[in-house]
Amino acid sequence: MQQNHQPNKIVKMEKSINHQSRRSFLKVTSLTGGGMMIGFSWLANLVPNEAFATAANANDWVELTGFIKITPDNQVKIFNPNPEFGTNVMTSLPMMVNEELQADWSKVIVEMGDYDTPRFKSQFTGGSRGMAQGWKPLRTAGATARMMLMQAAANEWNVPVTDLTVENGVVYHKASNRSANFGALATAAAKLPKPEKVVLKKNSAFSLIGTPQKNKVGKEIVSGQSLFTLDYKYEGMLIAMAIHPPAFGMTLRSFDASEALKMPGIKSVFDIQVYKDGYKRAGFDTRAFNKLVVVVGNSTWEVMNARKKVNVQWVPTETTKEIVSGWGGPKEEVVPGGLESTDEHMKQMYAMQQKPARLLRKDGDPETAFAKAAKVIERTYAAPFLSHNPMEPISCFAHITDEKAYFVAPIQIPEMMKQNIVSNLDIPADKIEMKLTRMGGGFGRRAYGHYIIEAGLISQKMKAPIKLIYTREDDMTNGIYRPTYMVTYKAALDVNNNVTAISIKGGGIPEGSVHENRFPAGAFENYIAEGWEIPSNITIGAFRAPGSNFIASAEQSFLDELAEAIGKDPLDYRIELLKKAKANPVGKRNDYDADRYIAVLELVKEKSNWAARPKNARRGVAAYFCHSSYAAHVVDVTMKDGQPVIDRVVSAIDCGVIVNPEGAKNMVEGAVVDGIGNALYGGMRIEKGVPIQKNLNQYRIIRHKEAPKKIEVHFVQNNFDPTGLGEPPFPPVFGALANALYKATGKRLYSQPYLNELNKS
């Protein structure tokens, strides 16, 4: 063998993380050799997504992350605190900093911040929260740094700071025709006390925010530089792969590695237990299989081949009960034994729909309204498990020594891994270092960092730096799927076709998706929402707009059918209901702003020329609100040889202030494509515990020719603080597509993936 560990630039790594203490909101540090570094911190209590947008009180912020670093030779570096998996936070969050800092954006260097242990309480990418989280603290950090640089210039020139101006990283005293760049001022600025009060620009004064800016990592991406964990290399690094049970409901009994160990390049084969017995799991500690067989060797291909030679015996699992802490506090989680199947799941879910369920909300007297109804429309919707399938399969580098535990990891919520690492790897918190790489997609999958523990255990056992690699098959058959769901919508109609009551009843395996306080709650005098769950040993996790992605498809399909039944335009009917909910809201709590909801519908109506569409237009509409942003889509579709062709999608979005319009547009386009793909093709089938689709030749993902021919994205212009786009545009795509397909085929669709249902005669 040769060239296995040839030294290269990838191996060269920063090895230390800044551990300076930051007692206050901002900390200014002089750099060795001059220059300044501004650390900032903020709070984000782990509150439910929708509540977050209203929690942006500066006094509430606690320590978080990030730096501005200015060198004497005038390099300005802004550290992005939030892990990047493609939502472009590497550009948009530093833009917030620089709006106030006013350095020359074209020259600003953006770098991903490493995990900075206990202070980064919310170094968090998820829940579409990045924009809202960063909005005040990041601009404040930028403004503070700028004020100190200005003060340094004022001191130097002996002029009042109020006479100074800043443009593109240069401080000017125009009266005396003097100027100095940030680099020249940074060392002096770092020695100054930080300003007591920081005044942020009014939105109308923004010069960077709201302008389309290119991805700061664009060049590295298109030239294939080492950005991802899978690309990471380290001197002496070994490759590890794990073998997990072939079916949910199975666990390891024994294995024989004698043949595998004879294979070239193989160092060791052993088993690991991921979480210790009795480990109290938190919400993001989900893992499908707790006992794995691990193969370690010199190179990927050698390990891939050797693992086929390991003879493993599996046994069925027993039912277990655990207390797991999640968003709603500790909850008992029952994991039944047995081998489950999709067909059986469907029967179980239909059976649950016939039984009494947990009451989630009731307004008025829906029972009487249904009893008296002249007509009841009842429709049941279902959707399968979905696999995230991020393009970069799961991987993690770990190098654990007595001095420290060093991880290079693609993970959304690094701070949530800390306790897990401490507990399961017996590593003190202060020895944990994590480099957060760019992630090759996430869609929710990388919130679940069991692979960090697995990599850590392997490094500990091997006493060597290792990179754990999941093959695509390992990743796809490893659970953490979007749950499988069912919901029934019912409407009671009187003799005049007035809707007198709405009922929503649904659940899922192992969790449901009925959001009882969301629209159309508030718009109907008589309303009932009920939910149920069926325990399962198939593990699930957050998937782009969790819960919303399914319930929106059902709700928006049902409203469309209801509008048709009562002879109303589907788009106008939604606006009518929202206006009603705004004027006379029913119930105590309705989790949406009717005006903003209406605004996206009005905008999509205008931009798609909805009112003037021909009568036979194959066009559908849907809107939804989740994760603090509003989205509406109009989809045009034609059928060609039994396949839908998406001619055009018009989207209207309200995410408050649009920080980077180019990035924002890209996010919406991607969500539209992803929504169409999952709606038409997505689905993981389980038979006797075995995930049937194992790779991308079996699990269908939308491809070039299936993407819409045209996507037009429009934003509502307003001054609300910015909210995210990773999730909100995704859920309403399904319903808009289903409603368009109905117009194209005459067939209402109730079961995802829609293409299967369309092709059923």
Place this chain on the structure above:
Amino acid sequence: MSKFNVKVNGKNHEVDVDPSTPVLWVLRDHLNLIGTKYGCGVGSCGACTIHLNGRALKSCQLPVSAVGAQPITTIEGIVAEAGEMHPVQKAWLELDVAQCGYCQTGQIMAAVALLKTKPNPTEEEIESAMTGNICRCGTYVRIKAAIQHAAKSSTK
């Protein structure tokens, strides 16, 4: 294990690997050319697209023993060939295509090969040539526009 001489991006390399080793892993593990990505290992996603003799090919499906004297170009070589960013890469930047970015080097390799044979591809030709390259983030509309943009700028 066997020794193979492979010509990658104009340079000869000797590697000592199992003959069945896919070129993908030769590039990534042995030659440190990590711009070629692993996505599926079954030739279904296109993240590992390289050029063999100038034609786009999925390197996870090509055993090193089948390469012989045929020259391989990877994304790293595309830059070197052009002496700067390749027009296709420039178009990608111009249209701000990437989201997570993981598939984009494979997409670019497929696009460069397409434009070599069809300097002015129709939309259908683009869709058909690019069908083997999945973008899970859904940047297809931008990829198509970038290919058209690159075609336009190189025929100017």
